[in-house]
Each structure stands twice: as C-alpha cells, then as structure tokens.
Amino acid sequence: MKVTSILGSPHTHGNTATVLNELERPFKEKGYEVVRYCLGSSDIHYCLGCKSCYENGKCVQNDDVEAIVESMLESVLVIVASPSYWGDVTGQMKVFIDRCTPYCNVRYTELLSESIIKGVAVAVRAGRNKEENENLVNTIEHFLGHLNIPLISNFTAESVDKAEDLMENPKIIENAYTCGKNIVALLEGLQE
C-alpha cells in the first residue's frame, strides 16, 4: 500500500521534513511504500487562470503536477505538509493547490469520488500559538476536501524556527511518531 507525502517547504531537509520523517516512519516500519514529493525541487508552474481545465479537465501546462496527482490516486493516504509562511501554507504549496483545479470536485470531473484515499495535514511554525497552524490545517483540509479526500488527522508543531528548536524539543519528534502510529492504526481499522 502506498502513502504519498507532499512537502511544501523549500527546504528538502528542513523542519517540516524532519517532522514528516517521523510521521512517515511507522508506515515504513509496517511495509507501506512512502513516496515524498518536495514541491520546492519540483517543476511546477503557476496556474495561468485560463480555465480551459473547466471545459476538459486538463491543464494546458505539462510539468510535475500530473505525476504527483497520479501518485496520490494510487495511495491510501496523502500527507500534505507545510511550514507557516505569513500565517498560511507556502507559496509553493499554494501554486500546487491552484494547479489541482482540473481535479476539483466542482469542476470537470469528480476524479476521486469513489476513492478510499484519506488525508493528513501537517503544519510547522516558528510562533508559539496553535491557532495560526490551525489556519494551515484548514487550508489543507479545504484543498483535500475538493479532491474528495477527507482529512482524518493533523499534526502541528509550534515554536520551531531553527533546526536546533527541534533538537531541543524531542517531545515534538516523539509526538509526530506517535501520531504516525495512530494514523496507521486508524487506517487499518477503516480498511477492515
């Protein structure tokens, strides 16, 4: 079984990636295939707003978006992770979301209407309060909802700016791993 992770940070090995590693770890231990896409190092162009996908369900541009969506379609779980940039997901993530308009359930086709795919949101931020990260979770839930992928869990990490912040707070890493384990159990329960 496959899990697709989508990392919205420009840092392939940054804080969000470290948190994601821990969430993914229980899946790897259980033998799931985990495929991660780092949007910062992917070839993804801005939505041109031409709306031709409204008519035919296809984007006029050819880049990495289609391969990422194909991977999502093959998965039982999609994990969407982003650090907070100005209180919301990164620009990289927002561009990817815009480019998923061909797959949006109010547009051409309900590509995923019969799917068993579930979603998880991950948000990481420098600031201390959780409210701002909840904003990111809402953005991700809104996005996945329009792909007919219900959010079954989320994980947020606060007070994480530099890499040292994570090293000095092992509880976050521990909690991310536990959250991953709980999601594995939840998914397996849903599949029974």
Ligand SMILES: Cc1cc2nc3c(=O)[nH]c(=O)nc-3n(C[C@H](O)[C@H](O)[C@H](O)COP(=O)(O)O)c2cc1C
């Ligand atoms: C352009 C930019 C905007 C940011 N905006 C916020 C913000 O609004 N709120 C916040 O708590 N942290 C903000 N941060 C801090 C990041 O969320 C934080 O450093 C995070 O740990 C980075 O994760 P990464 O290493 O995965 O990229 C911002 C960082 C950058 C570079």
